[in-house]
Amino acid sequence: MRVLVCVKRVPLTGGRMVLTEDDQALETRHLGFTISPHEECGVEEAVRLVEQHGGEVTVLALGPPEAEEQIRDTLAIGADRGILVATDGGEWDPQATAAAIVAAVRAEEEFDLIVFGNESADSGNYQVGIRVAHALGRPVVTGLKGLSVEDGVARCEQEVPGGRDVYRVPLPAVVSVLEGINLPRYPSVPAKLRARSKPVETVSPERPGARLEKLRLVVPGGPGKQAEILGEGAGAAPAVVNVMRELGVA
Amino acid sequence: MAVLLLADPGDDELTRQALTLAQSLGEVEVVGSAALPVARAHIPELPGAYAPGAWATALEEAIDRVSPSAVVAPGTNRGNEVLAHVAARRDLPFAANCTAAEGDVLTRVRWGGSLLEEARIHSSLPLLSVAPHVLPAVTGEGAPEVDAFTPALSDSDLAVQVAEHVEETVSGVSLAEARVVVSGGRGVGSADGFGILEELAGLLDAAVGCSRVVTSAGWRPHTDQVGQTGTKVSPDLYIACGISGATQHIAGCKGAKKILAINTDAEAPILASADYAVIGDLTEIVPAITAELRKARSQ
Numbered sequence: 001m002r003v004l005v006c007v008k009r010v011p012l013t014g015g016r017m018v019l020t021e022d023d024q025a026l027e028t029r030h031l032g033f034t035i036s037p038h039e040e041c042g043v044e045e046a047v048r049l050v051e052q053h054g055g056e057v058t059v060l061a062l063g064p065p066e067a068e069e070q071i072r073d074t075l076a077i078g079a080d081r082g083i084l085v086a087t088d089g090g091e092w093d094p095q096a097t098a099a100a101i102v103a104a105v106r107a108e109e110e111f112d113l114i115v116f117g118n119e120s121a122d123s124g125n126y127q128v129g130i131r132v133a134h135a136l137g138r139p140v141v142t143g144l145k146g147l148s149v150e151d152g153v154a155r156c157e158q159e160v161p162g163g164r165d166v167y168r169v170p171l172p173a174v175v176s177v178l179e180g181i182n183l184p185r186y187p188s189v190p191a192k193l194r195a196r197s198k199p200v201e202t203v204s205p206e207r208p209g210a211r212l213e214k215l216r217l218v219v220p221g222g223p224g225k226q227a228e229i230l231g232e233g234a235g236a237a238p239a240v241v242n243v244m245r246e247l248g249v250a
Numbered sequence: 251m252a253v254l255l256l257a258d259p260g261d262d263e264l265t266r267q268a269l270t271l272a273q274s275l276g277e278v279e280v281v282g283s284a285a286l287p288v289a290r291a292h293i294p295e296l297p298g299a300y301a302p303g304a305w306a307t308a309l310e311e312a313i314d315r316v317s318p319s320a321v322v323a324p325g326t327n328r329g330n331e332v333l334a335h336v337a338a339r340r341d342l343p344f345a346a347n348c349t350a351a352e353g354d355v356l357t358r359v360r361w362g363g364s365l366l367e368e369a370r371i372h373s374s375l376p377l378l379s380v381a382p383h384v385l386p387a388v389t390g391e392g393a394p395e396v397d398a399f400t401p402a403l404s405d406s407d408l409a410v411q412v413a414e415h416v417e418e419t420v421s422g423v424s425l426a427e428a429r430v431v432v433s434g435g436r437g438v439g440s441a442d443g444f445g446i447l448e449e450l451a452g453l454l455d456a457a458v459g460c461s462r463v464v465t466s467a468g469w470r471p472h473t474d475q476v477g478q479t480g481t482k483v484s485p486d487l488y489i490a491c492g493i494s495g496a497t498q499h500i501a502g503c504k505g506a507k508k509i510l511a512i513n514t515d516a517e518a519p520i521l522a523s524a525d526y527a528v529i530g531d532l533t534e535i536v537p538a539i540t541a542e543l544r545k546a547r548s549q
Contacts, residue, residue, distance in 0.1 A: 013498065158327075166412070216368050
């Protein structure tokens, strides 16, 4: 089966959010980058499906030219080829993102399954997968914690209060997954080397105007807490138990 | 012009929080619940098993009847999903997880609430979902005028529908509902290292949680993860053992009434989110707290 996974390059944010001077983006000069967590699991899920059923995993990222690094990371854990939808680094709104993905997909031989993360770690728009499915006229199931394919039908599981809801949809289909659907593997050194020679194709569409237009980012005023130090080492235990009693939980 | 609120029948509290934002935009009519204090409720007759396409069609029919100035839904899985379907069908922009809106400018959360975005939505019909647990809930029962209708569903509306529900019983204390959570991060050091956290949790009738580093390392299952991509918790006391306090983790535990950090590093970011801290080695401190609790109870 042919599986496409769409991933997003996002900064590794650490302990504090710091904005650029124009409030348009996170200050990333001192940050590393990664793939959104849900999508990391999406890649792993696609690789497992292809290991089981045969076929090919393609990974698509819409982002700056540097997003090729994240595509290479997925090629090192078993994806076969990449498509970079290269931007000038500016942010694309969800409709523009979906339209660019649809255009890239239409230029390809049909995919049996297109996998998204349920929402990206940074902008969290909860909609790109649904928009792509709609444009392609395919069924879409979101928020999956379980996925298997048999006889051309995807069995999709969502975690809901009290258990799991199960959907069955015929392929070709679109799904979005959540972290926890699997535990992604780490790449081996030889696999990282092999990933360097796998093909990554680049397309560079024009960015349309935003209909959900970011004006600026704001770091929320935190509670401004200064933790009360109860003590150091084991000697602080009585003070901790006092606090628990005050809170009525001891 | 009225504002339409799509209710999530599975989450009254978040629906009522979304009603707060909807009321700030105008007079509200509701789709999918007749229990809210509003003037009019549109109740679609739909198949028992949830189908997002059927709900989207029901909402579209209500939109056509009411011609609202905006459509609002709670930022639940279903609220976001149904609005995204309507947005895709009508090629309209959709802003997920908003905390405020005025005119065409809105505020929405990013990074699970660690960052806010102000945005302008260019649309004749803004579609907005409301971020959970930011706004107060509207209280009180209502007796709205009920307008029942049967949406004209197509086959494709039912192509994706819940086919089966598998019951699962959760053993132990539920992480989302626990009054106390004893949580561990990288500083716990190994899967076995969680033994002392489990012992303390057992004594406090608490749930055991962990950070993303821990689940990525395979020390604990993902169901134990507290964070932006894990469970959001709101206990009376959250005990963060060996957790540095990455924004990804704080997004999951900031709902706690009080946070106690146990950390070797007095400069760790977690201390800026914590109410109390003990500085030092958790492998000494956690068993000492357990022993102190036992001693206190035996007296």
